[in-house]
Amino acid sequence: MKILRGDIIQTSEKASIGLIFDDDTVVSMGPNSEMAIDEYNFVPIEGRLSFVVKFIHGTLTYISGQISKLSPQSVRLETPVATIGVRGTQVFIKLGG
C-alpha cells in the first residue's frame, strides 16, 4: 500500500502499523494512535527534502532516514503539546495517559 501526503493513518484498539518511507525513514504506531503526513518530499537531485508529520495521539516510534541526514532542519514531528525537531536519531513518543 502506498501512502501519500495528506493521508491520515489511524490504528484501532487491537491494531498497530509499521511504515517504511523511500528515504529510509521508519515509523510505527501502536494501538489507538493517529498521525497525518503533512509534508513529504524526497527529491535529492532537486534539493527538495522535507518530512513533517502531525502525531495526534497514541504511541509512535520514528527512525530517521536520509532526509534527516541531508536536511535536518526539514524534519519535524508535531504534536498537540510540542514540536520535535530531529537530527538523525530514533525517537519514541507517547501522547495521553
Added chain:
Amino acid sequence: MGIKRGAMRRKLASFFLAVAFLVLAACGTKNLIVLVPDPDGSVGAIQVANSAGSVEMKTPNQATVVPDENTAPRAPADITMEEIRVLFAEALAIQPAPPVHFILYFEKDSNRLNSESLGRMADILAAIRKRASMHVGVIGHSDTLGDKLYNQNLSMRRAAAVRDLLIQNGVPAGHIEATSHGEKNLLIKTGDNVGEPKNRRVEVVVR
C-alpha cells in the same frame, strides 16, 4: 556484620525500587518523548519545543515529559530499556527494520556486472530472504561519458540486468521496482564526459 550487610542490601534494593517507581510514575503522566539510539548505535539529537520553552536532548535513553502545550518540556531524565519496552511494546513489535542498501558496479558502457559486484548478489538475496522483503528497489545509474539519452538507456539496461538476476534467483517480479536515473545522480560528482567507474552502478534497496 553479615546481618548488617543484609540490611544494607535490602535498603539498597528498596532504594532502587523506589527510584524505579518514581521514574515509572513520571512516565505514567501524559506526553512522553524519548531519545533512543539508532538501530546502528549512533545517536543524534532532538529539540522539544512549545510556546512555553524548549529542551535539547543529546543523551540516549532519556525522556522528557510535556504536561500540556502551555507548560515547558521538563528537564530530561533517564529511562531504562525495560521501561521503554513496556511503554512502547506494540509499536516496537511491529517496527520494520530500516532498509538495507547495496551498490553494484558495472563494466564500462555495459550492463555486465564486474566480478566483485556479481559476488555481492548472494548478500542481496540473503537480505531479501532474512527480511521476507516484498519491496526491492533497483535504481540504475551511469557516468557522464557520452550522450545523456544514451546514458539514460544504459542505466535502464543495467537496472534491468539486476532485476533479471534477482528474478532468476527466485525473487518474484512483482516485488521488484526498477527505475533509472541516467547520469543525473552521480555518486562521484564529475563534469560532463568523464568516465568514472564508481558512477557506473545500480543501487539495490531492500525494504
